Amino acid sequence: MSKYSGLLLIISLMVGCSTARVEGVRQGTTGIAEDEAVVIMAKSYHLGNETESSFVKCLGKVINIDVIRVIPGEEFADLLFPWFEPRTAPADTKDLPALMKKPLVTKTIQANNVRYIIWVDGDTDKTGGGGSMSCAIGPGGGGCFGFAWWQKDSAYDATIWDLQNLESVGSVNTEVKGTSFMPAVVIPIPLIARTKSKACKGLAEELATFIIGSEEL
Numbered sequence: 001m002s003k004y005s006g007l008l009l010i011i012s013l014m015v016g017c018s019t020a021r022v023e024g025v026r027q028g029t030t031g032i033a034e035d036e037a038v039v040i041m042a043k044s045y046h047l048g049n050e051t052e053s054s055f056v057k058c059l060g061k062v063i064n065i066d067v068i069r070v071i072p073g074e075e076f077a078d079l080l081f082p083w084f085e086p087r088t089a090p091a092d093t094k095d096l097p098a099l100m101k102k103p104l105v106t107k108t109i110q111a112n113n114v115r116y117i118i119w120v121d122g123d124t125d126k127t128g129g130g131g132s133m134s135c136a137i138g139p140g141g142g143g144c145f146g147f148a149w150w151q152k153d154s155a156y157d158a159t160i161w162d163l164q165n166l167e168s169v170g171s172v173n174t175e176v177k178g179t180s181f182m183p184a185v186v187i188p189i190p191l192i193a194r195t196k197s198k199a200c201k202g203l204a205e206e207l208a209t210f211i212i213g214s215e216e217l
Helices: 006-015 053-066 073-079 095-102 103-111 195-214
Strands: 018-026 037-042 069-072 112-138 141-163 165-189
Touching: 018 195, 037 073, 053 069, 053 112, 053 195, 069 073, 069 095, 095 103, 112 165, 112 195, 141 195, 165 195
Parallel strands: 037 069, 037 112
Antiparallel strands: 018 165, 112 141, 141 165
16 A cells, blocks of 8 residues: 555545625515516726626526526627616616616616616635645656645625616625645645635525515525
């Protein structure tokens, strides 16, 4: 048996670990008909850095599965060009009444039966890490030895606008903290804590519950 077999057994049992929190604040009543849709859009550039498009797309895919019809944000912005472009999109619900007076905006929203816009803000950042690892190649072969770790935090906030009543009906936010490991005994073995995907799933499920109208947040 290799002298490294015990360590390899420990490594095989390790997994990236994470903790998650999801919270919501309700400011109005919600509900959605079968033929109504929602649009999920990233926070506009003029309010800060845009949320990753991959995260917004992930939310749409999860919510859209047999629960709520989702119109992609890019498609919605193209239909309503230029009013929902990053630098011209409304910053607050107080801007909605004036926007809804524009015939093309009203016609497009009604034609697509859009009930809610969900504005998403946030990102995933590396917040720490450490350890060391060295790799070498010799006449008998090569390999890596050592141990490294890093932590990532995924924090996202979603604000729900009701286009029927022209008001914000609440928000849902999530924060997932995770630590990933990479031990190496000849071959590096990444053990990843997938904070972004976990944040997407948790936020999407809570948003669906929120919009359908449950009071349990």
